[in-house]
Amino acid sequence: AGDAAAGRKKAAQSCAACHGIDGLAKLPNAANLAGESVYYLDRQLKAFRSGDRKDENMSVVAKALSDADIADLVAWYSSIEVTVTLPKK
Amino acid sequence: AGDAAAGRKKAAQSCAACHGIDGLAKLPNAANLAGESVYYLDRQLKAFRSGDRKDENMSVVAKALSDADIADLVAWYSSIEVTVTLPKK
Numbered sequence: 001a002g003d004a005a006a007g008r009k010k011a012a013q014s015c016a017a018c019h020g021i022d023g024l025a026k027l028p029n030a031a032n033l034a035g036e037s038v039y040y041l042d043r044q045l046k047a048f049r050s051g052d053r054k055d056e057n058m059s060v061v062a063k064a065l066s067d068a069d070i071a072d073l074v075a076w077y078s079s080i081e082v083t084v085t086l087p088k089k
Numbered sequence: 090a091g092d093a094a095a096g097r098k099k100a101a102q103s104c105a106a107c108h109g110i111d112g113l114a115k116l117p118n119a120a121n122l123a124g125e126s127v128y129y130l131d132r133q134l135k136a137f138r139s140g141d142r143k144d145e146n147m148s149v150v151a152k153a154l155s156d157a158d159i160a161d162l163v164a165w166y167s168s169i170e171v172t173v174t175l176p177k178k
Contacts, residue, residue, distance in 0.1 A: 004176060022173050028128035032121060034173045039117035053142060081174040084111050084123045087093060 001038075002068070007076030010069055014061060023077045029057075035082035041074040090127075091157070096165030099158055103150060112166045118146075124171035130163040 011021055018027050023034025033041065047053035048062035049070075065073070100110055107116050112123025122130065136142035137151035138159075154162070 022175060024124070024171065024173060025126060025129070028126040029132070031129055032123075032125055032171065034121075034171070035113070036121055037114060037117040040114070040120055043118070079176045081176075082113065082121065082123070083172050083174075084113060085170040085172075086111060087168045087170075 002071030002073070002075030004072070004075040004079045007072035007074070010073055011076055014065070014069075015073065018057065019077075023080045033077040034080040036078060038074050038078045041077055042070060045070045045073070091160030091162070091164030093161070093164040093168045096161035096163070099161055100165055103154070103158075104162065107146065108166075112169045122166040123169040125167060127163050127167045130166055131159060134159045134162065 008021065011019070015033070016026075018025065018030035019033045020026050023032055023036075025032050044053065045062055045065060048055060048058040049065060051059065097110065100108070104122070105115075107114065107119035108122045109115050112121055112125075114121050133142065134151055134154060137144060137147040138154060140148065
């Protein structure tokens with residue numbers, strides 16, 4: 001498993017501008033990452049890196065990530081707790 | 090814009106099993122949808138429908154969605170408020 005503290009530092013460099021350190025998207029074309037499962041985050045980052053999934057930004061960012069970077073980033077963002085409030089009917 | 094209440098009903102039929110009505114993934118291979126931007130959700134659903142983005146489940150689910158369905162689902166999930174709690178260092 002990755003190291004969440006190292007992932008937080010890596011996120012500050014590579015992810016926070018669009019996704020935030022807190023995993024709440026700062027731009028409309030970015031996803032929230034907070035509390036996503038390890039499986040989902042790992043699969044998406046590797047799909048962007050391999051080209052299975054394409055995005056003008058993420059395809060570039062993911063190319064520079066090692067397996068260790070991915071494990072740490074995934075550990076960080078999956079460790080963030082998410083609570084939701086549904087709109088009144 | 091879509092109708093969030095109609096989107097909630099549609100979500101109960103088509104999305105809740107994996108993504109929850111509350112937009113918190115119920116399965117590790119599903120994404121959280123709560124509080125994602127209208128832009129992001131619309132773009133991903135249409136990418137799954139067109140085949141630009143591929144997933145064994147979503148490619149099938151999205152094929153059956155009309156533009157109106159997508160607008161309503163997007164209105165529902167984007168209207169859910171998300172708060173996060175970062176892990177202590």
